[in-house]
């Protein structure tokens with residue numbers, strides 16, 4: 001046969017189709033080798049049909065699957081915009097020539113790129129086009145009768161023969177009961193019984209593939225209707241479900257979809273390995289004690305949000321995504337007014353929590369009473385020590401020796417021009433660094449409780465104490481339960497389709513010596529089936545028992561070890577009566 | 584809870600013991616293979632002699648006689664193989680002891696970093712091999728069904744895995760970082776270990792299958808195929824079936840790993856799928872195994888090509904473990920190396 005892309009199942013189906021009206025012959029599609037055929041202009045409809053058949057062939061499916069695997073790889077080699085925007089920016093800076101190209105080829109958002117989407121969409125179109133017709137065939141097959149008995153059972157890969165004392169009619173009657181008891185669907189034929197089981201192998205295959213479509217839809221709806229917001233809260237502080245430091249929503253969502261909950265951070269407990277020398281500084285636990293109020297007026301509840309233990313507000317999940325230190329810094333201006341007082345979060349940069357932060361003071365007065373803007377920029381070290389080059393670094397993530405090291409700037413903070421600013425970075429354009437008498441930048445180095453006077457009558461800076469902060473990730477992902485259900489259905493279908501044996505067994509009884517019968521039992525399997533020989537042996541043994549025959553070892557027919565050698569794998573040109581060479 | 588360093592020390596001592604036993608087992612098995620090859624050569628020489636005498640008597644078909652003789656299973660007493668298997672069993676017991684004491688010392692499952700993953704994964708491979716030997720023994724030896732012929736190919740890689748793990752991935756027994764402190768560690772990672780171990784066995788069967796196919800082709804061309812000891816192994820078709828069964832089970836487990844990972848991610852990172860580099864590679868491996876299963880059902884792609892796809896899938900798995908874990912940044916940075 002010239003068809004190249006059907007599965008082995010179809011051969012079996014054709015080969016052993018029950019006697020009945022022949023399925024209408026499929027219109028042959030032009031073969032690739034037939035250049036003459038291709039050269040002849042195809043009618044548009046015929047061409048469309050040709051394309052569809054190509055798209056829904058097993059080969060195309062295989063090709064698209066391989067393409068999908070290859071196309072997924074760049075997403076792990078290039079940083080991705082959706083989970084590492086800083087990495088993308090850095091990569092572009094580091095690779096001035098390649099950067100723009102990767103950008104143009106959508107290499108920084110591979111999984112929403114045109115080419116990746118095209119591959120999986122084609123794959124799923126192919127899948128539907130392939131699986132739906134199969135489902136139709138399968139529905140019919142579910143109702144069809146077991147296939148007719150092959151003329152020469154001894155040519156099947158598994159067969160046994162035996163002489164029984166019972167008459168053929170009685171043997172066939174018993175065979176039918178035995179096979180039905182082994183959950184075969186049976187059909188009495190002239191001088192034989194045909195039986196079949198394992199139709200749900202194909203049901204499993206269909207369930208698997210259709211569940212993948214469901215999974216795709218669920219995942220797509222997740223990304224369309226999900227939202228996520230991030231918020232940093234210092235101990236003692238409160239966040240409301242309507243304000244975030246950053247927020248991203250799908251197509252159909254915005255900040256108004258977030259439930260109006262409030263969350264107060266009562267305490268933040270962290271611990272790090274301090275004993276085991278090789279593991280010093282490894283995190284051991286992070287826990288945020290919070291008070292949650294689901295909506296205004298609702299009763300507050302106390303929760304502990306830990307890594308792996310998020311809290312829920314309706315369908316929205318609140319998880320602990322980070323933590324760090326917020327030194328409480330008090331700034332007095334030249335006129336003695338307190339112009340800044342409160343915890344300022346410093347973002348951790350290293351495993352030992354070397355943290356960077358900025359304090360912006362837009363409304364200060366200098367000693368002469370003139371308005372001035374001030375900024376402090378620097379690092380917070382929870383356990384300050386010095387590295388090999390003498391620079392201050394943190395040697396441990398917990399608070400063993402907290403030190404604040406800062407520089408002072410004055411000038412225009414740029415807050416008045418209405419452009420939103422990042423609170424964690426300082427635009428030093430338009431500002432100048434405050435210098436000491438020798439013209440060097442003023443080094444502020446403070447331990448908790450210490451105060452430093454600024455030069456030029458700018459006032460003073462006090463480092464009062466250290467608080468902790470926690471960052472929370474607030475996210476809703478509709479469709480996640482549907483995705484899970486489809487994934488589990490797919491797994492169930494996969495297990496059925498890989499491990500349910502699809503078997504046919506025929507029992508033939510011919511009149512034998514002295515009113516007895518000569519019985520043949522033969523089996524045929526689809527796909528991989530290690531248990532076929534046992535099945536055939538089992539049927540014969542039960543049959544013997546059912547007709548009151550003493551048990552013996554199975555007789556003449558070649559045993560499993562001696563059956564005709566299977567043709568080499570990959571060889572499809574087989575004799576008609578051995579259509580399935582892979583038991 | 585603190586780490587019990589005494590018990591952790593015992594675990595290491597047991598591991599060294601297991602490695603020594605694997606080494607001696609490997610040597611014994613290799614000796615057995617050499618014996619087998621010698622005997623097969625002697626048998627072939629006898630067969631050739633017989634064929635020559637038949638030819639001298641004027642009989643035809645000497646060629647076919649030789650080929651069947653080549654295939655005739657060899658039944659012999661295999662003392663070296665028995666020693667190898669005993670040593671292997673001892674090694675596996677010590678190995679098991681090492682894994683268990685490691686777990687006891689840290690009061691948790693012993694698969695929290697790459698070293699422990701390798702330690703436990705190779706134990707699963709070793710136990711899988713012993714089960715195969717026991718089953719083959721029960722089914723009756725001979726006819727190429729004696730799984731002990733695979734001993735060299737199991738003891739060697741297990742030993743190598745442990746060696747590499749000790750040299751390059753070793754981390755002291757320690758408590759978990761908070762991100763891993765979840766019962767999903769028990770489920771997700773354990774299923775991943777099982778899947779990896781089964782794929783490893785499937786890969787070995789595939790390699791042997793490809794070698795057998797090559798030898799079949801050489802023999803069909805009328806030449807002498809090398810590696811005579813391979814005659815004692817099952818033929819390529821049976822090896823293909825074995826590989827398929829192992830890979831099919833591994834694929835289901837890998838599917839489950841993927842799902843359980845997504846559920847865990849939903850809890851730990853608030854999002855079930857992040858396209859983190861480890862997730863990407865798990866997905867790639869899954870798709871390549873799906874390609875393999877698909878290829879087996881596609882005309883023109885079954886047989887050797889499908890086998891190569893499963894080899895590729897296994898290569899991706901190794902890459903995921905050895906390269907992605909260590910060199911690719913991402914959320915899964917728990918290698919501990």
Ligand code: HEM
Pocket residue numbers: 007008009055056057058061065123124126127128130131204205208209212493494497498527872873876877880
């Ligand atoms: C998302 C893409 C796909 C994936 C992940 C996938 C995966 C798989 C897997 C793992 C199997 C083996 C397990 C089983 O027998 O059920 C399989 C079998 C099968 N697939 Fe797919 N598949 C995909 C798309 C397709 C497409 C597009 C087609 C049709 C062109 C198709 C047709 C089949 C058929 C007919 C079988 C049964 C093979 C047999 O006869 O044993 N699949 N698929």
